[in-house]
Amino acid sequence: MGRNFGKWIGIAVLAAIFCGAGLVVSGEAQADRFVNNGNGTVTDTQTGLMWADKDNGSDINWLSAKSYCEGYSGGGKSGWRMPTIDELRQLHNSGAFGSVIRKTEYTIWASETSGSKAARFSFYNGYWDWRQQAYWNGRALPVRSGQ
Numbered sequence: 001m002g003r004n005f006g007k008w009i010g011i012a013v014l015a016a017i018f019c020g021a022g023l024v025v026s027g028e029a030q031a032d033r034f035v036n037n038g039n040g041t042v043t044d045t046q047t048g049l050m051w052a053d054k055d056n057g058s059d060i061n062w063l064s065a066k067s068y069c070e071g072y073s074g075g076g077k078s079g080w081r082m083p084t085i086d087e088l089r090q091l092h093n094s095g096a097f098g099s100v101i102r103k104t105e106y107t108i109w110a111s112e113t114s115g116s117k118a119a120r121f122s123f124y125n126g127y128w129d130w131r132q133q134a135y136w137n138g139r140a141l142p143v144r145s146g147q
Contacts, residue, residue: 034100040074042100047090050077052142054102059137062118065109072142080142082111085128087143088121097123097141107138 035043042051056068065082072080083091088110091097103123110119110128117130120138131138 033094034096036100037075039076041077042096044094044096048146049087050075050144050146051091051101052080055104055108055139055141057104057139059105060140061135061137062109062113062133065138065140066111068140069142074142077144079144081144082109083141083143085110085112085119085121088128089126092121092123092126101141105139108141109138
């Protein structure tokens with residue numbers, strides 16, 4: 001068993017090296033799709049969405065997050081809003097949140113609501129959940145469509 005065990009360890013190490021290299025190349029390719037506009041905004045050239053270049057920086061409830069997003073004026077642009085769960089999921093999958101877009105927390109409010117609850121997306125694990133709009137906290141990350 002000693003000889004075969006060493007062989008399998010070697011294969012596992014090589015696989016880890018190659019997989020790790022693939023992740024780095026993939027991450028760089030994803031990062032290339034985001035353009036920092038130098039005016040408080042970042043453009044995703046794949047989706048056409050324009051994001052704030054950072055979250056709001058403090059815990060707020062859903063209504064305050066909605067107000068923050070709608071009042072954002074990054075790049076001198078109007079039409080800012082809260083992102084949807086799907087938009088946040090795409091951003092999470094791209095790897096841009098925390099690298100191209102600065103974060104101060106992992107949990108971002110989404111626009112979807114159900115009664116007195118609203119959706120929050122976690123950039124820590126890529127999952128979302130429902131929380132009471134008035135009592136739970138998260139961060140706001142404004143987004144807008146188009147240029």
